[in-house]
Structures are given as structure tokens and as C-alpha cells.
Amino acid sequence: MAERTTVGEIRRVIHEAYPQELAESWDAVGLVCGDPQDDVSTVAFALDCTQEVADKAVELGAQMLIVHHPLLMRGVTSVAADTPKGKVIHTLIRNGVALLSAHTNADKARPGVNDKLAELVGIKPGRPIVPVEPYDNLEEALGLGRIGELPEAITLREFTQRVAEALPKTEWGVRAAGDPERMVKRVAVSSGSGDSFLDKAAALGVDVYVTSDLRHHPVDEHLRAAHLMDPEGPAVVDTAHWASEFPWTAQARDIVESVLRVKTEIIDLRTDPWTISAQKEN
Numbered sequence: 001m002a003e004r005t006t007v008g009e010i011r012r013v014i015h016e017a018y019p020q021e022l023a024e025s026w027d028a029v030g031l032v033c034g035d036p037q038d039d040v041s042t043v044a045f046a047l048d049c050t051q052e053v054a055d056k057a058v059e060l061g062a063q064m065l066i067v068h069h070p071l072l073m074r075g076v077t078s079v080a081a082d083t084p085k086g087k088v089i090h091t092l093i094r095n096g097v098a099l100l101s102a103h104t105n106a107d108k109a110r111p112g113v114n115d116k117l118a119e120l121v122g123i124k125p126g127r128p129i130v131p132v133e134p135y136d137n138l139e140e141a142l143g144l145g146r147i148g149e150l151p152e153a154i155t156l157r158e159f160t161q162r163v164a165e166a167l168p169k170t171e172w173g174v175r176a177a178g179d180p181e182r183m184v185k186r187v188a189v190s191s192g193s194g195d196s197f198l199d200k201a202a203a204l205g206v207d208v209y210v211t212s213d214l215r216h217h218p219v220d221e222h223l224r225a226a227h228l229m230d231p232e233g234p235a236v237v238d239t240a241h242w243a244s245e246f247p248w249t250a251q252a253r254d255i256v257e258s259v260l261r262v263k264t265e266i267i268d269l270r271t272d273p274w275t276i277s278a279q280k281e282n
């Protein structure tokens with residue numbers, strides 16, 4: 001165990017687990033602010049660096065905050081404190097909190113965000129939906145999404161409830177598209193927004209695809225196309241984006257704790273933007 005931990009040391013450990021080279025070309029991962037030479041005694045973990053999360057990191061006495069979603073992704077010309085993101089940056093720097101994001105690099109790594117989601121919905125994470133090439137063994141390849149099988153086939157209704165129980169609670173909960181009584185066993189998952197993989201998941205012969213941020217037309221068209229080929233074609237489960245990825249924070253914490261002597265805190269503020277759902281009563 002290290003006697004002294006720094007921002008740079010934690011960054012090294014995170015990038016060993018989630019190599020920066022795995023990130024998509026449009027992504028912005030790594031250290032956002034902070035001095036690699038600064039000492040760290042407490043490191044906090046969250047999914048998004050909102051103002052509330054930054055304030056909480058300060059309150060917890062953290063010197064470093066590790067998040068999934070990049071705070072800054074496109075070019076910025078100002079971090080003035082009277083802009084939302086500028087205020088976050090000022091809060092962090094004034095209070096000596098470094099910020100690091102592990103985004104698509106953490107999605108593709110093994111273990112990564114997708115492995116955590118796969119385990120939660122009850123499958124052993126197998127091949128990615130989109131592997132990173134080259135690979136020796138497809139079942140263990142790096143990449144986006146995971147496919148695996150439930151120990152026993154269950155109905156879509158039961159599976160949807162299982163996903164709702166396994167993920168952190170959100171106002172919208174979990175919804176599914178497909179015949180509630182159809183049996184499902186082979187499952188694909190893709191953490192975060194995964195509608196671009198609807199066709200790929202179907203082509204890989206899954207019974208159900210679990211992802212987030214799904215919209216009417218892509219799902220409707222996907223189901224029609226899939227069911228044309230196979231009436232038992234894949235169902236779709238839609239979760240809150242935050243719920244599919246927040247559990248990753250425990251994985252990132254375990255990675256840091258396994259190598260470095262540092263206090264860790266998971267900030268479990270629900271940063272899902274949706275705060276109300278309603279059903280028509282009559």
C-alpha cells in the first residue's frame with residue numbers, strides 16, 4: 001500500500017483500469033482540474049459533477065472527485081463563476097478538489113460500467129455488443145455493451161421487475177416494450193444511451209435489450225423490423241440513464257481501494273434529472 005497518495009497516483013490507478021486510449025474520439029476523459037502533485041486523503045465518486053455533487057465533495061473533505069460523465073466535453077471559452085459549469089469549476093478549485101472523468105473508457109473496460117450493469121440484471125457479462133478490435137477471445141473482448149444469459153428463462157414482466165429491483169430507484173422506474181408474457185433468457189445490456197445498438201443487439205439474437213434514453217420511433221421501428229423476421233423478436237427494457245450507470249461508482253471505488261490507502265466516499269445524490277412521474281388515475 002502507498003504511504004502517500006496524490007491526485008496523479010489516483011489518476012494512474014484509474015487509467016490502468018480504464019485506459020484513456022479506449023475512449024471514443026469525441027469523448028473528453030481524464031483530469032479536468034486539479035494538480036497531479038496535490039496530496040489526497042479522501043476521494044469521492046459520483047456519476048455527474050453537478051453543483052450539488054461538487055458541494056457535497058467539499059463538505060465530505062474530499063481532495064478528488066471521480067465521475068463518469070465529463071463536465072466539459074466541447075470547447076469552452078469561459079469558466080466564469082456565473083455560468084453553471086464555471087461555478088462548479090470554481091467550487092472545485094477554490095476548495096482544492098481535483099476532478100477526473102472516466103467515461104467511454106470505463107464503458108469499454110473490463111470490468112467496466114457495462115459489466116456492473118450486466119451483473120445487476122442477472123447475467124454473467126460475456127461478449128460486447130461492439131468489440132474493440134483486435135481481440136483474442138470475443139467473450140472477454142473490450143467494448144461497448146455486454147451479452148449474457150439468465151440462469152433460467154423468465155417472462156419479460158418478471159425480468160422488467162427484476163431490473164427495477166436491481167437498479168437504484170428513480171421516479172420513472174423501468175419500462176419495457178414487448179409482450180409481457182414472452183420468455184427471455186439471452187440478454188444484452190448497454191449502459192447509458194444505447195439506442196444506436198438496437199439493430200446490433202437484435203442481430204446478435206438476444207431476447208431482450210436493456211439500455212436507457214429510448215425514444216418512440218427508434219423502438220417502434222426496431223420492434224417491427226425484428227418481429228418481421230421473428231415473431232418472438234427481442235423485447236426492449238428502458239431504464240433511467242442515471243440508474244444504469246450509477247452502480248459503477250462502487251466498482252471505481254473498489255479499484256482505488258484495492259491499490260491505494262485513501263478514504264473513499266460515494267456521493268449517492270440522485271442526479272437523474274427526472275423528479276416526478278404520474279399515471280392518469282381514471
Ligand SMILES: [Zn+2]
Pocket residue numbers: 069191192193241245
Ligand atoms: Zn452516461
